[in-house]
Amino acid sequence: MIIKSILTCFELVQGLRVNFHKNKIGGIGLVQNVLENYVTTLNCNHKTCPFKYLRMLIGGNPRKIVLGGSIGKN
Numbered sequence: 001m002i003i004k005s006i007l008t009c010f011e012l013v014q015g016l017r018v019n020f021h022k023n024k025i026g027g028i029g030l031v032q033n034v035l036e037n038y039v040t041t042l043n044c045n046h047k048t049c050p051f052k053y054l055r056m057l058i059g060g061n062p063r064k065i066v067l068g069g070s071i072g073k074n
Helices: 002-014 032-042
Strands: 049-051 055-058 064-067 070-071
Touching: 002 032
Parallel strands: none
Antiparallel strands: 049 055, 064 070
């Protein structure tokens, strides 16, 4: 609820709207029911691991590298 309150304050101060339906939340090492509680509270969608953030793979196995469609190990 604190995160939602902060985002609501941001909306009021900036005069912008946060579109929760377009936002996604994800967690690494987070219990699934806790993530579902966040999704329900924020009224948004959730990401499944692995996912890309700023062109970086988050939650993937760093020992597997995909090069030209083949998987190699370091």
